[in-house]
Structures are given as C-alpha cells and as structure tokens.
Amino acid sequence: MAVSTSEQRLRTLIERLRARGYRLTPQRLAILQVLLRDSSHPSAEQVFAQVRRLYPTISLATVYSTLHVLKELGELLEIDCHEGFSRYDGRQPQPHGHIRCLVCRRVDDLPLGEGERLAQAVAAQTGYQEVRPQLLFTGICPRCQGGAEGEA
Known part of the structure; x- marks a missing residue:
C-alpha cells in the first residue's frame, strides 16, 4: 500500500520533532495535521480555531510555540503578507x-x-549568509474577478 505525500510529510515532521526531544502531544499532532491539510496558508489564529474544535482547552500560546519550533527546524515557512x-x-x-x-x-x-538561485546570487553579491527569498505578488484571483473592480 502506497503512502501518500501528506502522510510521509507528517511522519517526517514527527521524526524531526522527536529527534530534537519534543513530545508529540495530541494537540501538537493536531497542529501538524492542520498545517498539512490546509492549503490556504493559515494564520496562527486560524490554526488555533481549527485545533480548538478538537481540543477546546488548547491555548494560542501552544499554537505559537509549535509554529516557532517547526520554523526553527526548517519545516515551516512563515509568510509575511503585509496584513x-x-x-x-x-x-x-x-x-x-x-x-x-x-x-x-x-x-x-x-x-x-529560481528562488534558490536568486538567493545564492544575492548572498554572493552582498556577503549576507542564510539568504532566503520571500516573494509575494498581489492581484485579484479568478474567483473574485467577476465584480471585484473597485473593492480592492
């Protein structure tokens, strides 16, 4: 039986957390599952709201600390959408x-x-280390194009 990409990704995250000595609590597992299931690039508050349905006593601080750990492990990309x-x-x-x-x-x-190549070029030109590109475009999605003029 083939393992899905999402299941393999979840296993990888669990292994990385355990290798660093972090416990895999049910709440932390639920946070991981939300991050892997939700393709909308959720905010911490959105992750919190989804996990809270299953675990009403979870705190927002638990969500933020888990996000921080995953980011430090290089397993989570934080996106600044200027919101x-x-x-x-x-x-x-x-x-x-x-x-x-x-x-x-x-x-x-x-x-x-091209992101990685561009990051290497920027690092070479500037002397900066650990250069990571963060590229954000804005526009009006196909779903909103119908009556969106003037609303943005």
Missing part, C-alpha cells in the same frame, strides 16, 4: 513564491524554481 500577521506553509517549507488576492485575501503557492 499585520503571518501566515504559515507547512506543506512546502522550502522557499517559494506566493500570490495573495487583494479581495478575498486567499494565498496561493507560486512554483518559482
């Missing part, structure tokens, strides 16, 4: 571009293969 809060991508933690709808605020991945 006053961050969004998170646990499905594709490697640097890649994003596009945000100006109307509905949805965020989608952009398959830009």
Whole structure:
C-alpha cells in the first residue's frame, strides 16, 4: 500500500520533532495535521480555531510555540503578507513564491524554481549568509474577478 505525500510529510515532521526531544502531544499532532491539510496558508489564529474544535482547552500560546519550533527546524515557512500577521506553509517549507488576492485575501503557492538561485546570487553579491527569498505578488484571483473592480 502506497503512502501518500501528506502522510510521509507528517511522519517526517514527527521524526524531526522527536529527534530534537519534543513530545508529540495530541494537540501538537493536531497542529501538524492542520498545517498539512490546509492549503490556504493559515494564520496562527486560524490554526488555533481549527485545533480548538478538537481540543477546546488548547491555548494560542501552544499554537505559537509549535509554529516557532517547526520554523526553527526548517519545516515551516512563515509568510509575511503585509496584513499585520503571518501566515504559515507547512506543506512546502522550502522557499517559494506566493500570490495573495487583494479581495478575498486567499494565498496561493507560486512554483518559482529560481528562488534558490536568486538567493545564492544575492548572498554572493552582498556577503549576507542564510539568504532566503520571500516573494509575494498581489492581484485579484479568478474567483473574485467577476465584480471585484473597485473593492480592492
């Protein structure tokens, strides 16, 4: 029986957490599952709301600390969409571009293969280390294009 990409990704995250000495609590597992299932690039508050349905006593601090750990492990991409809060991508933690709808605020991945090459060039030119591209485009998504003029 073949293991899905999502299941394999979950196993990888669990192994990485355990290898660093972190306990896998039911709440932490639920956070991981939300991050892998939700392709909308949820905010911490959105992750919290989804996990809270299963675990009403979970705190927002638990969500933030788990997000921080995953980010430190390189298993979570934090996205600044200039909305006053961050969004998170646990499905594709490697640097890649994003596009945000100006109307509905949805965020989608952009398959830009040049990000790593560009980061290396910037590092070589500037002397900076650990350069990571964070590319964000904005526009109006196909779903919102119908009557969106003037609403953005």
